[in-house]
Amino acid sequence: QKEVEQDPGPLSVPEGAIVSLNCTYSNSAFQYFMWYRQYSRKGPELLMYTYSSGNKEDGRFTAQVDKSSKYISLFIRDSQPSDSATYLCATYNQGGKLIFGQGTELSVKP
Amino acid sequence: EAGVVQSPRYKIIEKKQPVAFWCNPISGHNTLYWYRQNLGQGPELLIRYENEEAVDDSQLPKDRFSAERLKGVDSTLKIQPAELGDSAVYLCASSLGNRLGQVFFGPGTRLTVL
Numbered sequence: 326q327k328e329v330e331q332d333p334g335p336l337s338v339p340e341g342a343i344v345s346l347n348c349t350y351s352n353s354a355f356q357y358f359m360w361y362r363q364y365s366r367k368g369p370e371l372l373m374y375t376y377s378s379g380n381k382e383d384g385r386f387t388a389q390v391d392k393s394s395k396y397i398s399l400f401i402r403d404s405q406p407s408d409s410a411t412y413l414c415a416t417y418n419q420g421g422k423l424i425f426g427q428g429t430e431l432s433v434k435p
Numbered sequence: 436e437a438g439v440v441q442s443p444r445y446k447i448i449e450k451k452q453p454v455a456f457w458c459n460p461i462s463g464h465n466t467l468y469w470y471r472q473n474l475g476q477g478p479e480l481l482i483r484y485e486n487e488e489a490v491d492d493s494q495l496p497k498d499r500f501s502a503e504r505l506k507g508v509d510s511t512l513k514i515q516p517a518e519l520g521d522s523a524v525y526l527c528a529s530s531l532g533n534r535l536g537q538v539f540f541g542p543g544t545r546l547t548v549l
Contacts, residue, residue: 368543397451413478
């Protein structure tokens, strides 16, 4: 079992839709969770960073961690064509290594 | 503030040839990472440096891959000889110490081995 699993998509939505991106992780000891956004032919850029359980909001983006089910989510409200990218969830494993999910490719159509 | 700089951006080589990638991290960042990203996959760590010391190289295929970070700043990653399966994007990243979550990536070098 992979330490972090993510549905690769692709996911296509119309402009203005609410997008939900999800990951599961294997070890309940993981505490720090990140979402990275990667545009085509670019490196990943940190989008949001959360610790433990709960929600964190930043503009149109909300990151949510449910430790009871080992599930992390990223919600994008009022999605824009500029949000079209691959979204990667990430966490630190017990060895302190930053590990990534497979990435979900999102396309927002005008 | 300049980001992580990598060169070259693209490289095409024949199998069995050597290849090298260069990385300049964000100024002041003492932790440097090399990741490999295969098509449709997330990045996977190859090696992590704290200053000049390689503190995690467990995923680096040491029979053909080598890395160095002289003077604790720039780093090079080398493959010799390259194999077809080495075709991927090689990403360099840096962070300030062990600040969790604050890892910044460069644009990557896209390697194609023919």
